[in-house]
Amino acid sequence: MKKVQRVEAIFELLRVVLGLLVAYCITLVLIVITSDVSAGEVIQNFVLGPFTTPRRFGQLMGKFIPYVLGGCGMCFIYGCGRFNLIGEGIVNFAPAVACIVLFNTPIFDGIPWILGVAILLIICCAVGGALAMVPAIGREKLKVSEMVTSIIMNYMLLYLSLWLLKMFFTDRGQAFLCSPMYPDNGKFFQLISGTNLHAGIFISIIGWVIACLMYDRMRIGTKIRICGSNGMFAKYSGLNTTKVILIAQLIGGLYAGAAACVDAFGMYTRYQYSTLTNIGMDALIVAVIARKKPIYIPLAAFVLAYVRTSAVVLNLSSNIPIEFVNMMQAVLILFIAAQNFLKKSKDKVIYKMSMENEKQEKKGEVVA
Amino acid sequence: MAKELLKMEGITKIYSNGFMANKDISFTVNEGEIHALIGENGAGKTTLMKILFGLEDCQQGKIFIEGKECHMENPLDAIAKGVGMVHQHFMLVPNLTVAENVVLGIEPGPGQIFDKKTAIKMTEEASEKFQLKVDPNALVRDISVGLKQKVELLKALIRGVKVLILDEPTAVLTPQEVRELFVQLKNLKENGYGIIFISHKLDEVMELCDSATVLRHGRVSGFIKREDMDEKTLSRLIVGRDIVNSIEKDDASTGETILKIRNVSYVDDIGKKIVNDVSFGVRAGEIVGIAGVEGNGQNEISEMITGLLPMTEGSIVINGTEIKGLNINQIRKLGIAHISEDRMTYGCAQDMSIYDNLASIYLDNPKFIKGAFIDQKALSKYVKDCIEEFEIACDSEKSPVRMLSGGNIQKVIVAREFTSGANIIIANQPTRGIDVGTASLIHKLLHKYTREKGFGVLLISSDLNEVMNLSDRLLIMRNGKIAAQFTDTSKVNDEMMGEYMLGIKKMTEEERGELY
Numbered sequence: 001m002k003k004v005q006r007v008e009a010i011f012e013l014l015r016v017v018l019g020l021l022v023a024y025c026i027t028l029v030l031i032v033i034t035s036d037v038s039a040g041e042v043i044q045n046f047v048l049g050p051f052t053t054p055r056r057f058g059q060l061m062g063k064f065i066p067y068v069l070g071g072c073g074m075c076f077i078y079g080c081g082r083f084n085l086i087g088e089g090i091v092n093f094a095p096a097v098a099c100i101v102l103f104n105t106p107i108f109d110g111i112p113w114i115l116g117v118a119i120l121l122i123i124c125c126a127v128g129g130a131l132a133m134v135p136a137i138g139r140e141k142l143k144v145s146e147m148v149t150s151i152i153m154n155y156m157l158l159y160l161s162l163w164l165l166k167m168f169f170t171d172r173g174q175a176f177l178c179s180p181m182y183p184d185n186g187k188f189f190q191l192i193s194g195t196n197l198h199a200g201i202f203i204s205i206i207g208w209v210i211a212c213l214m215y216d217r218m219r220i221g222t223k224i225r226i227c228g229s230n231g232m233f234a235k236y237s238g239l240n241t242t243k244v245i246l247i248a249q250l251i252g253g254l255y256a257g258a259a260a261c262v263d264a265f266g267m268y269t270r271y272q273y274s275t276l277t278n279i280g281m282d283a284l285i286v287a288v289i290a291r292k293k294p295i296y297i298p299l300a301a302f303v304l305a306y307v308r309t310s311a312v313v314l315n316l317s318s319n320i321p322i323e324f325v326n327m328m329q330a331v332l333i334l335f336i337a338a339q340n341f342l343k344k345s346k347d348k349v350i351y352k353m354s355m356e357n358e359k360q361e362k363k364g365e366v367v368a
Numbered sequence: 369m370a371k372e373l374l375k376m377e378g379i380t381k382i383y384s385n386g387f388m389a390n391k392d393i394s395f396t397v398n399e400g401e402i403h404a405l406i407g408e409n410g411a412g413k414t415t416l417m418k419i420l421f422g423l424e425d426c427q428q429g430k431i432f433i434e435g436k437e438c439h440m441e442n443p444l445d446a447i448a449k450g451v452g453m454v455h456q457h458f459m460l461v462p463n464l465t466v467a468e469n470v471v472l473g474i475e476p477g478p479g480q481i482f483d484k485k486t487a488i489k490m491t492e493e494a495s496e497k498f499q500l501k502v503d504p505n506a507l508v509r510d511i512s513v514g515l516k517q518k519v520e521l522l523k524a525l526i527r528g529v530k531v532l533i534l535d536e537p538t539a540v541l542t543p544q545e546v547r548e549l550f551v552q553l554k555n556l557k558e559n560g561y562g563i564i565f566i567s568h569k570l571d572e573v574m575e576l577c578d579s580a581t582v583l584r585h586g587r588v589s590g591f592i593k594r595e596d597m598d599e600k601t602l603s604r605l606i607v608g609r610d611i612v613n614s615i616e617k618d619d620a621s622t623g624e625t626i627l628k629i630r631n632v633s634y635v636d637d638i639g640k641k642i643v644n645d646v647s648f649g650v651r652a653g654e655i656v657g658i659a660g661v662e663g664n665g666q667n668e669i670s671e672m673i674t675g676l677l678p679m680t681e682g683s684i685v686i687n688g689t690e691i692k693g694l695n696i697n698q699i700r701k702l703g704i705a706h707i708s709e710d711r712m713t714y715g716c717a718q719d720m721s722i723y724d725n726l727a728s729i730y731l732d733n734p735k736f737i738k739g740a741f742i743d744q745k746a747l748s749k750y751v752k753d754c755i756e757e758f759e760i761a762c763d764s765e766k767s768p769v770r771m772l773s774g775g776n777i778q779k780v781i782v783a784r785e786f787t788s789g790a791n792i793i794i795a796n797q798p799t800r801g802i803d804v805g806t807a808s809l810i811h812k813l814l815h816k817y818t819r820e821k822g823f824g825v826l827l828i829s830s831d832l833n834e835v836m837n838l839s840d841r842l843l844i845m846r847n848g849k850i851a852a853q854f855t856d857t858s859k860v861n862d863e864m865m866g867e868y869m870l871g872i873k874k875m876t877e878e879e880r881g882e883l884y
Contacts, residue, residue: 213741218742223731229720232713233714233716234728236708238697240695354382
């Protein structure tokens with residue numbers, strides 16, 4: 001049976017890698033066919049684009065940082081078997097609340113950077129956690145689908161954030177809707193100047209380590225995994241499933257809040273979200289690619305950030321619209337989420353292996 | 369020579385977890401023959417029949433029906449080609465009438481309109497023709513298990529099948545109902561049907577069948593004609609050795625009553641009283657067995673004791689504490705361990721590792737935690753000890769449970785429940801569907817824990833031999849009530865039990881004696 005386990009592991013990896021490759025090739029071919037850009041140009045911009053200049057690589061890292069945090073959070077939500085997509089709204093709303101504190105109260109006057117950033121992070125996480133509980137409690141107590149509630153709430157939160165922005169901290173001197181510039185103690189500084197690689201990455205690293213520990217080593221992680229794997233078994237084992245599922249979504253909300261914080265105060269110099277950012281949904285994609293395992297989140301986040309950055313680079317350097325490249329992600333998710341992709345080949349390999357085992361055993365018997 | 373109806377040749381099936389369920393199996397069924405397919409649980413009987421009925425695909429082998437090679441795409445295809453199956457767990461719609469169930473899928477009537485009258489007539493005609501008496505207007509929900517089986521048989525026969533597969537048809541029947549079934553099957557045989565009779569009850573096979581194919585570990589271990597059948601030969605072919613009864617019965621030295629059930633009732637969603645004012649107790653150091661035809665309230669009792677089902681009325685006291693208002697975790701802490709009837713739904717999370725499955729009830733136990741963290745060292749040691757003590761065959765403790773065989777999964781569950789620190793074990797069908805080796809290990813453990821450690825065990829089983837051999841006290845449930853109690857199980861046989869299970873005989877309260 002040990003061999004079977006190895007085959008399963010190999011096919012699991014193959015599924016992701018092959019899925020990626022197939023999706024990648026399909027997109028490349030489509031781009032070459034439908035546009036007047038030559039194949040060489042496409043490869044240069046799309047495949048290698050993100051690595052050609054420090055600025056572009058910084059752009060990739062700027063996406064990577066919130067993806068790691070959001071992805072870790074989605075592991076917990078998705079791991080307990082609930083599809084709470086509130087992360088999207090949290091990314092807009094939590095920083096807006098933090099901005100009120102930042103611009104409308106004297107708290108930030110003269111405090112050191114580390115303290116300022118900590119306050120921002122705490123506010124964002126608290127808001128994120130609280131928001132995530134709304135669809136979660138609705139589901140557990142009132143049996144309303146958490147997916148529907150959270151998607152509706154995302155739009156509510158977008159407009160609420162815009163209202164907060166207009167009412168409390170808009171910068172009237174600017175031509176577009178935005179807050180004043182963040183003070184130095186209220187933002188993540190650039191690690192390499194002129195790029196988007198900012199100090200938020202430390203929060204991502206810490207967050208990732210905590211998520212890994214929580215998921216695999218702590219009691220709550222095991223409880224969440226049991227609830228997600230078989231709810232009836234969790235109940236039978238004496239776990240308070242409602243409580244565990246709520247905690248899982250609370251953790252997810254906290255992480256979404258952290259992702260919001262590093263994005264809003266790291267990527268930009270002002271609060272300027274006027275649409276949904278898609279970070280919440282991307283976090284779900286990251287968690288799916290990582291197969292709900294926090295340990296693989298950085299890898300998955302990097303892959304997605306890379307794909308997204310290539311799309312932007314290609315878009316900027318040619319006439320191919322960014323939406324086109326977004327299709328590739330759909331293909332990618334299709335392959336990775338498809339449980340039965342490569343199943344037939346896997347079964348064939350296992351069948352062959354078992355037959356060979358059989359023969360060897362027989363030989364052994366004859367010798368014996 | 370009789371005409372050959374069905375032939376399976378060289379069937380090989382390997383499941384996607386690498387388990388070889390069938391290896392090069394061949395057998396034939398002739399017209400007017402009852403052919404037994406026997407073997408231990410897990411020997412591959414059910415898989416073989418699933419292949420024949422189009423529920424599973426096989427990698428090698430051929431199927432011939434009346435000499436013509438066939439491939440069964442799905443059950444509908446199989447029925448069209450003349451193969452019908454009566455499943456161990458009936459596939460009937462409880463809220464429809466008998467007639468509606470019988471014609472389900474071949475409904476008569478003009479266009480989309482369902483002609484109920486014709487349906488009833490069809491059912492009556494078939495019922496007459498095959499001498500299977502049923503009331504076409506009764507709701508399936510309300511009829512007995514024996515009747516349900518007749519409905520299943522009618523369902524297959526009305527579709528014109530020639531080969532009938534019966535998967536352990538007697539498992540849910542009382543001895544009297546079994547008699548009746550045998551008469552009907554012999555009747556069908558006279559009419560030229562080919563019947564495949566799956567069972568692991570040797571006496572039934574010897575009485576009913578013309579020939580038998582014995583399977584062991586997914587391979588054919590023997591073919592026997594009726595004249596050569598005897599219990600010893602068959603059992604040797606089945607297990608590869610002679611069966612010895614593993615439990616030496618001795619007298620229990622009982623202590624005080626640790627599990628008290630008083631006037632407990634349960635009413636289900638549709639207002640049916642499934643458990644009706646039941647009172648009994650389990651004392652320390654004894655095994656109390658509950659037998660009964662399935663669906664007479666045994667399962668609900670076990671779920672109420674363990675807190676999975678809220679009781680409608682009454683009180684349950686565990687080690688001196690009333691459980692009303694407590695959650696499952698609190699009930700477990702009072703000293704209850706639970707081996708559930710449905711091991712894949714309640715007993716384990718199949719995608720998780722053995723390690724996680726063993727840990728599931730210890731996540732709040734001070735022995736295995738360090739603050740918010742799990743004490744990996746302590747837990748690892750515990751898991752290794754469990755694997756060793758309970759002889760769980762696995763590569764490592766990190767293997768997912770779904771990779772294990774049924775018997776080994778049950779060992780994981782038993783290991784977790786027996787070592788949980790509880791002193792009362794609710795064992796609901798603890799050996800259903802698992803191999804003889806594991807079953808006898810579980811029997812020995814149940815016996816050992818009651819005798820040496822003073823555990824109280826409530827054993828619910830539909831395997832009459834199991835309850836008779838293990839129980840110190842035997843209760844029989846019928847219609848949600850305790851119909852009988854036997855305090856000396858050595859004087860009980862299955863005929864006697866059957867009479868009480870069917871309600872032919874009744875015990876007065878004096879005859880029944882004290883229930884504790």
